[in-house]
Amino acid sequence: MKNWFLYSIFLVSTSIYSQEINNEIDKVTLRAMELFDVPGIAVAVVKDGKVIHSKGYGVRSIKHQEKVDIYTNFGIASNSKAFTSAALAILIDQNKLNWDDKVIEYIPEFKMYNEYVTQEFTIRDLLTHRSGLGLGAGDLMIWPDGHNFTSKDIIHNIQFLKPVSSFRTKYDYDNLLYIIAGVIIERVSGMSWASFVEKEIMDPLHMTNSAGNWNRLVDKSNVIDPHVPIDGKLQVIDRYTNTIFDAAAGIYSNVDDLSKWVLMQLNAGKNGDEIIFSKKQHAEMWTPQTLMTNQTISPYFSLFKAYGLGWQLTDVSGKLQVSHTGGLEGIVTQITLLPQENLGIIVLTNQQSGYAFSAITNTVKNYYLGLPYFDFNQDYFDKSHTNLKNADSITDAVWLKATNKSKEAIEQLDSLVGKYKDNWFGSVSIFKKNGIYIFKSDRSPQLIGELMYYDKDTFTIKWFNRYFNADAFLYLENIQSKSNRFKMKAISPLTDFSYDFQDLDFVRLNEINL
Structure with a gap:
């Protein structure tokens, strides 16, 4: 009888605890939508092996006002990069390649800005933003259009991009090298990047409503429209549908499916009894490869910041954080894991203000880290207003002249x-x-x-x-x-x-x- 009494107290306290965080997420999300003019957001939180919050807010599009739900698909953009590193990990587990294999072993025509870099460039280098090329180098081949370029063009043209730092000495984020990593996956597996990711990752995880890109979605009836503010008014814009970008930013998914992806990541590559990729490769993907600039400031006082293989790594209040963001025109997303807390946070939005997902993610993090409440929404709104005002003063002065x-x-x-x-x-x-x-x-x-x-x-x-x-x-x-x-x-x-x-x-x- 005593045990049943204690168990009932545990159930009641757990229920109250869950309701408390659910209410907090509702509150911060609705406020973020209001402050940053975001029509629709989906949020999921997983904790201790369970989904404890999964919910859609607002509308998929201001054109038709249909509600966002947990199955609504968003372009997750650069959160696709972790799927590319996972796909390579699977091929490594299959003894088909290794992280430190030279790229020219699989793509003989690959050529960087000098012969030494070309000969030494590895699969690991493709994923770690330390090539020596500058931030976003060559992205105009894929952005904002890119339909006229192919992966073959990118492989050929990358040799013409001039470095801004020495090879393997500095972090500068890129997209093109992930596209080349996707080509390696295609050549080794004999499948398209999207087909391989769907077969080896999405299908085993039962991510049934997701796809490697927009064109491969079986059902397009529950998908957001991208939105941007134009001259102060929110508008729907054309969707980015070019498949050249797949291995860097192609996936369409939803919080229900991504919760399964996050649970598998927090379980070191296992989905129940099924192994998606080995613990060894999981650890490799979460090992720092390239140091990033870090500021040790409130509220998390992070001591390091680095890039792994498809993931950004840092510490928050003494706990490891594994995360990534993603952005397309009119869509931004964030996936955040705190492994020591067995916590995962997914935020998908259909407007390009990154302040909204940051406010939601950090509010949830603070709750589980036991940190004092902080109004991230207001803080980010004030910063965004200042940044926009400063930028407008620059552009206004130019157009006057x-x-x-x-x-x-x-x-x-x-x-x-x-x-x-x-x-x-x-x-x-x-x-x-x-x-x-x-x-x-x-x-x-x-x-x-x-x-x-x-x-x-x-x-x-x-x-x-x-x-x-x-x-x-x-x-x-x-x-x-x-x-x-x-x-x-x-x-x-x-x-x-x-x-x-x-x-x-x-x-x-x-x-x-x-």
């Missing part, structure tokens, strides 16, 4: 008319039409906008697609060179790093064909 009306502007713009080529990005055209000067990419058709004169050797490009938030400076390398060469860089400090204009180096083609 940019012109195509003065005599000097017209002369300078006329001198730029022609066709130019960058070694890895391909050709662009500058021409005059209906009284304005236009910059147009041949291989990334969405990159088309109005060119205006700014000052001396500098011009501006305002993209016709206004949700990019990626307007750019175009500047002549040598003003005395008769405009034969130019480079570019983003105007706003808030421009996504995948608009890697700084890596472009355009040279005028001898024959102009407009």
